[in-house]
Amino acid sequence: MLKLSKKTEYAFMAARHLALNNSGHYSTAKEIAENYRIPYQLVAKVLQNFTKSEIVTSFQGAKGGYKLNRSPDNISLIDIIKAVEHNYQVTECMQQNNSRSTCSHLDCCKIRDPLIEIQRKIENVFEQTSLKQIL
Amino acid sequence: MLKLSKKTEYAFMAARHLALNNSGHYSTAKEIAENYRIPYQLVAKVLQNFTKSEIVTSFQGAKGGYKLNRSPDNISLIDIIKAVEHNYQVTECMQQNNSRSTCSHLDCCKIRDPLIEIQRKIENVFEQTSLKQIL
DNA sequence: TTTATATACGACTAAATCAGTCTTATTTAT
DNA sequence: ATAAATAAGACTGATTTAGTCGTATATAAA
Numbered sequence: 483m484l485k486l487s488k489k490t491e492y493a494f495m496a497a498r499h500l501a502l503n504n505s506g507h508y509s510t511a512k513e514i515a516e517n518y519r520i521p522y523q524l525v526a527k528v529l530q531n532f533t534k535s536e537i538v539t540s541f542q543g544a545k546g547g548y549k550l551n552r553s554p555d556n557i558s559l560i561d562i563i564k565a566v567e568h569n570y571q572v573t574e575c576m577q578q579n580n581s582r583s584t585c586s587h588l589d590c591c592k593i594r595d596p597l598i599e600i601q602r603k604i605e606n607v608f609e610q611t612s613l614k615q616i617l
Numbered sequence: 618m619l620k621l622s623k624k625t626e627y628a629f630m631a632a633r634h635l636a637l638n639n640s641g642h643y644s645t646a647k648e649i650a651e652n653y654r655i656p657y658q659l660v661a662k663v664l665q666n667f668t669k670s671e672i673v674t675s676f677q678g679a680k681g682g683y684k685l686n687r688s689p690d691n692i693s694l695i696d697i698i699k700a701v702e703h704n705y706q707v708t709e710c711m712q713q714n715n716s717r718s719t720c721s722h723l724d725c726c727k728i729r730d731p732l733i734e735i736q737r738k739i740e741n742v743f744e745q746t747s748l749k750q751i752l
Numbered sequence: 753t754t755t756a757t758a759t760a761c762g763a764c765t766a767a768a769t770c771a772g773t774c775t776t777a778t779t780t781a782t
Numbered sequence: 783a784t785a786a787a788t789a790a791g792a793c794t795g796a797t798t799t800a801g802t803c804g805t806a807t808a809t810a811a812a
Contacts, residue, residue: 483625483770484739486707486732487618488800494728510758518722521801530760543809544757559735563618572621587653593629596751597621600694600742604619607738616731618799623771645787656772665789678780679786 484572492520493528493566494559497613500538501554508547528566535565555614563608572601619707627655628663628701629694632748635673636689643682663701670700690749698743707736 496514503509511529515522529548532538537557538548550557563570569577575585575594582590631649638644646664650657664683667673672692673683685692698705704712710720710729717725 483622483702484619484705484707485709487798490618491708491726491728494732495722495726498728508758512758518726520722523802524800526759527761533759540759541809542759542807544755545810546758546808548759567618570619572619573626574620587630587655591626591630591653593626593633593751596746597629600746603742604739607735607742611731611735616728622769643787647787658773659771661788662790668788675788676780677778677788679784680781681779681787683788 487567489524489528489566490563490570492524493531493562494616495520496525496528497532497537497550497557497562498616500548500550501557501613501617507545508541508549510547513547531566532562535561537561537565553614554617555612557613558609559611559613559616560605560608562613570605572604573597576601622702624659624663624701625698627659628666628697629751630655631660631663632667632672632685632692632697633751635683635685636748636752642680643676643684645682648682666701667697670696672696672700688749689752690747692748693744694746694748694751695740695743697748705740707739708732711736 495518499514499517500509511522511526514520514529515525529538529540532548533540536551538550540546540548571577573594574580575582576598582594585591585594630653634649634652635644646657646661649655649664650660664673664675667683668675671686673685675681675683706712708729709715710717711733717729720726720729
């Protein structure tokens with residue numbers, strides 16, 4: 483319960499690696515996978531998600547790889563989470579397509595509103611932490 | 618990801634119900650289950666967990682049930698979580714019997730320390746919210 | 753122009769966790 | 783005695799998560 487997915491862990495690790503890289507070449511999925519013993523395919527997907535969210539720019543082909551688009555202090559952990567996870571809500575009824583009215587409990591469960599506040603505070607924790615802070 | 622378990626949701630609902638009850642009789646698992654359309658056996662387990670954690674006192678037999686031991690503003694959501702969940706950590710390596718040294722990644726994953734801080738802040742959110750605040 | 757090295761991406765499978773059920777024992781008011 | 787309640791462990795089914803496989807496409811460099 484309340485656990486981050488492996489995908490998000492790998493996303494944090496990959497983002498951190500990209501932020502620290504100043505070796506001249508673009509960082510690759512292979513490099514990150516080997517460096518931290520993460521399954522290659524999973525890092526690859528994470529990096530593709532980063533590209534879609536415009537956190538990084540990708541370069542295809544030989545000598546290709548990824549580079550960060552913004553400086554690490556301008557990227558928050560919530561940006562990274564949103565790039566790789568659709569659902570990071572504390573309850574089902576806060577996920578898209580759900581609402582008070584889809585609640586299966588009689589007259590809703592009565593704790594939805596306070597939990598929305600909890601959700602807001604937890605998101606805030608990740609919002610307030612920048613990539614720079616985890617280097 | 619980051620979702621509360623149903624058990625914890627039911628625990629919040631049950632605790633809230635107990636806090637609001639001033640009907641003269643003890644609240645029972647059956648009553649709570651029917652009131653919110655929660656599976657009886659699950660509420661029953663939650664309430665048994667509450668008893669073990671001394672959040673409530675239980676009364677067995679006919680006319681039995683449960684009553685809160687403390688006032689709602691003296692019970693935090695983290696108390697409730699701890700009563701029903703063994704693991705509420707954001708990463709596996711923060712759960713009991715795990716540590717930096719059991720990390721499967723080379724030279725640990727490098728993000729453990731910042732995540733410990735995140736964990737602390739998330740626990741703080743639940744610590745700072747009392748049962749009274751969700752009534 | 754071929755080859756090696758990369759990203760892109762969807763489909764699939766295996767493993768782990770979670771939710772819910774079943775069963776039995778014990779306690780106690782009436 | 784009986785009914786109503788807690789106590790608790792074992793089991794099953796459903797869902798989610800983690801990881802793999804396969805194929806297509808792009809590009810630098812020999």
